[in-house]
Amino acid sequence: MSESSTTSDMVLGGDASVTAAVVREELLRDYPAKTKKKREKQIVINDKQHGDDGSLQLPVVAANSRTVPGIISQRGCCYAGCKGVILGPTRDIVNIVHGPIGCSFYSWLTRRNQTHTPTDEHDNFMTYCFSTDMTEENIIFGGEKRLRQAIQEAYDLFHPKAIAVFSTCPVGLIGDDVHQISAEMKKQLGINVFAFSCEGYKGVSQSAGHHIANNQIFKHVIGEDDTQRSKWSINLLGEYNIGGDAFVIEDLLERCGIELVSTFSGNSTYDQFANAHMARLNTVMCHRSINYVADMIEKKYGTPWIKVNFIGANATAKSLRKIAEYFDDRQLTENVERVIGEEFPAVVEAQRKYRPRCTGKRAVLFVGGSRAHHYQELFSELGMETIAAGYEFAHRDDYEGRQVLPSIKIDADSRNIEELRVDADQDKFRESDRQQGIQREKQGYTLREYDGMMAEMKDQTLIIDDISHSEAERLIKMVRPDVFCAGIKEKYSVQKMGVPCKQLHNYDYGGPYAGFAGAINFYEEIDRMVNARIWSRVQPPWENGTPAADAISPLPISMEEPEESTNP
């Protein structure tokens, strides 16, 4: 029954002895007992077993659990997930951070969310950083008065359609009631004002902040505007327009004739959120950060949801077809096939060019809550293999698939993150959309499905959740991957080890990598990285042990005698 017996000698790199089990042991070797016990559950060999009924059995990954203090983690905080990730890309909400200056400063324009405003008359506050800049006096005597005043000043200067307030760590401790103040100011100013209790200490990672952000957007914004949308209208949930990804997807959808009502939250506006419940289908890109919003919208308004992925040319084509298939319309299917037909020749040409230069090379990915999975598609299109991967802040369902959801235990850290109770909206629930979903399911179409990262990875690869610096360093030393995908904190230490590091949070100021055009960009980028001449020049030519007399220049260039002088 086990397929591991045939593949247990899968080699991760270096010599044939470097299997996942050997690497795992080395990563855990020097930890103190308590730390080791914890990390053992988060470093897992992807031992894929098949049951008698053919079902896939995967090992459990203890994801979404506390980071061990002192370990040097990639993770950020709840606030970063809430303000930085989810609300950051929305251009026309004034986001006021209630706290000392740092939290607002560090999330100011650092995530490369691009936005496109049609004209200069349209609001764009993303270039601005707003903070109540709390000082000691506010910590001692409370900051409510200051927050109220800051909201007023923001309104007077900018007249936005909405103001959002974000609580930072000390605000939670001193007990400023940000929600009450927001409600009062909403009444007073006549615009939407709402708050997020996203103190940095909540949860165990950014993921808690995503949840808090999405809950509040669901409570305070979605459902405000009932403008009707077309029969092929969708929302794109969990796409954050890093490096212009959303622009590429928007263009593809438009050419297919699919109406994009809202994106959560790349290149988004307040009004798009307000109208999101009127779309006929939700498509979920980053399962981790937003699958629960898709669930809540479905419960309240009846909109079914599907998982999509626009990272990778094949995945993009598959996702477009899946959307068309849902609406089950001949014209739409034709549109989608036409667009895929228009885009694919360039993809094939790029693959022909770059694949021979990349085939057989090995990648490892430690990033995000979906990217470490999605980007494996692009590597496989280049003929590259992913030998180890893990998320920074994902949950078990993102590794093992949604079927494990009922068995996930709620721990003390998760319990503090509000789960909204959602019922069908008496007036706005669309039974016809629900029926369409049921109808499609009867015909074999799958809704709400996500099998997670491990099902798609090879047997006996290595899964590392919330990787530490020490683990990353040991992994690199043992397997010498050809490319390491992570974020800015890892980038330069990885590169110092002689391995190119691709940032998959912010794309190293490159991108877009979504859709067909993005895939081509990515192929070129990876070819550049894994084949750059400079990596073979790190060692000085005089340090290879050759006697000075025999040392040759690394780039022999024929040197003739000087040109004959033209002077007589």
Added chain:
Amino acid sequence: MTLLRHTQGGEITERQALTINPAKTCQPIGAMYAALGIHRCLPHSHGSQGCCSYHRSTLSRHYKEPVMAATSSFTEGSSVFGGQSNLLQAIENIFTIYQPDVIAVHTTCLSETIGDDIPQIAEKASEKGLIPEGKRVIHASTPSYVGAAPTGFANMTAGMVKYFSQSTSPNKVAGRVNVIPGWVEPADMREIKRIVAAMGLESIVFPDTSDVLDCPQTGVHEMFPKGGVTVEQLRAAGDSAATIALGPVCSGPAAVELTNKCGVPHATLPLPIGLEATDRFILELRKHNGGIVPQEITDERGRLIDLITDMHQYFYNKTAALWGDPDQLVSLSELLLTVDILPKYVVTGTPGKKFLRQMGDVLQDRKSEVQVRQGTGADLFLMHQWIKNEKVDLLIGNTYGKYISRDEGIPLVRHGFPILDRVGHQFFPTVGYRGAIRLLEQILEALMQLQDVECSEERFELTM
């Protein structure tokens, strides 16, 4: 299309509570940067893990280098019950896994609001045997709601003295000076060491991030690179003949501490950026080497003067807007006045009583032509409003100025922290005479480039 389309000139209303586009950030990042300047030290952020993540990211983006630091990873539970168990566990993990000689703990708004007592927790760690023989845990208190990044740097630097420096003899070591360089680049620290050595003096420079945040690519990642002031040097700083503190905000407190603790006399000088500020530094060093200034230094000064006299016409009567840290702004303003550029707008979010007086000393009879703002409401939004009302020729500050630069068509010379979108600052010093040459070269390049892009065809010229 404009990037900062909501910023308007006209009448400027004073804000009481809202900071927009700050000209500062919080204390802990300064403490982290300073701690990286101790050899074999791992900075540790005692708070939520986001603080550490943000500081490492920002420092990494600025230096394009690994920035290693750990965090206590507070959860809601630690926020209620205190962070002692988190810090104890962190100390055990760090010494076991990463094996630094020193863990430099700085606090955050969270742990300060809770009231965690770091020395007491470190004591406990020691009692439990979590701190290996010869290793140390030091700390600085850096709540984010007090001061700003430069004061965090100052507090951690003062902490180095408190924890390590010792006076072993009433007779100080003649010819050895401590230099506290302030928050400057690794290249600046390297240049300061070169200048002191050229003056024939032995120096203990602390903190020292050269060879920590400007490491060569060797194919090996050194968790603890070769640079940084050693614990031994920090100890010996108590026996040096004198301390020169460069920049009162960043370096003053450590120098005072050293005087009080070890009886080492100190002089606090402005950061040696620009002609006069470097002159002062050289004169101060000259007090300790028998009064000699080597020809090498005099020649460097001469080359700087030569550049200024030759290029004066291009600097003359230009105006600039500056933002950043107080120590930097005072010296930069002086340099600009030396070449007859007016620092028309000067903004810092960092509090501190002496800044305005120092700016007054620098500006002298030109005070009335200059707007200086500090503290709450002193931000890039305000400075941009001023620019909308009356334009300047040049912006000097961190990367965030690029939005104003593009909207207003004003060239930006990147200086200060953070510089997220360029390299150069980590390699080429701006301190000393040679540093001033680099700064003026950058300013000149910006001004001449604008002229070449904007002038009419008939005025487009080959020579200067």
